[in-house]
Amino acid sequence: MIHSRLSCGETVRALWDYVDHALPGPMRDAVAAHLATCDNCAGHVAFAQRMLGAIATAPVEDQDVARLAERVRVALRTEAAAG
Amino acid sequence: MTPSPETLAAFEDVMLRYLPDVTRYARSLAGPGADADDLVQETYLDAWRGRGTFDASRDARKWLFAICRHAFIKRYRKAHREVAVGDTPELESYATAVGHAAAVRDGSAARLDGMDLGPAINKAMASIPAAFREVVALVDVGGSDYADAAQALGIPVGTVRSRLFRGRRLLQEQLLDYARDAGFVAPQAQEIR
Structure with missing residues (x-):
């Protein structure tokens, strides 16, 4: 049974599963209810989400993209010419 | 049969748009450096060879990611990935x-x-x-x-x-x-x- 009121400890143990939308409905609701009333835990979740956003969009240098584009084009033309 | 230059140009036009995304993914999988660059190239070569299976209504980025992931696991991932993390x-x-x-x-x-x-x-x-x-x-x-x-x-x-x-x-x-x-x-x- 999932208690409707979670402690901060119980909530942050579920932090990553919550952020990943991997919790079952009742637990997800209980975490959401805690976050709605706890600025500290909400702050942990907000930071976690910001970090995941940064991981997903980490910059790739333009010069690296240009270099790799040229390398890939050469490889593709060689492959295409070989039939 | 050798593909036409137009076929190659059309492939490049669509697929190379996602080169920054594929590069980010390859680097995150393989780590920075030569392996990641090789993985990017192999991803595009594998995509070219498999272009006949690509459905243009699908998300090309996801398709390239799937190819990149497959290439990484088949050719680059080291066999020894045993780490003590515990089930916690x-x-x-x-x-x-x-x-x-x-x-x-x-x-x-x-x-x-x-x-x-x-x-x-x-x-x-x-x-x-x-x-x-x-x-x-x-x-x-x-x-x-x-x-x-x-x-x-x-x-x-x-x-x-x-x-x-x-x-x-x-x-x-x-x-x-x-x-x-x-x-x-x-x-x-x-x-x-």
Whole structure:
């Protein structure tokens, strides 16, 4: 049974599963209810989400993209010419 | 039969748009350096060879990611990925929050609010052990869910969660160290009750 009121400890143990939308409905609701009333835990979740956003969009240098584009084009033309 | 130059140009026109995304994904999987560059090239060559299977109504980026993931696992992933993490993903979550709470107290979390995390993330991704990085790459860069990542790596879902959460905690530690270095803030411990 999932208690409707979670402690901060119980909530942050579920932090990553919550952020990943991997919790079952009742637990997800209980975490959401805690976050709605706890600025500290909400702050942990907000930071976690910001970090995941940064991981997903980490910059790739333009010069690296240009270099790799040229390398890939050469490889593709060689492959295409070989039939 | 040799494909026409128009066929190749059309392929390049569509697929090379996603080169920055594929590069980010390859680097996160293989780590920075020559292996990642080779993986990018092999991804595009495999995509070219398999272009007949591509449905133009599908998401080309996801298609390239799937090819990149396959190439990584078949050719680049080292066989020895046994790491002692323990089956404690919830404790990794807890430790992540404890680390952030300490950063709130010492001001480094606030310092990160005004920073571009991108360069620090790249540096941090390059520094964490490969067994953790590859799971972070699959889930957080490639968009796989736990079950997909487990299937791709041939490990249980519980192990994916343990490695993923440990990897994220290590990344967070690196980011907070980055903020502390920038502000010369000393870390402090804090409990969560």
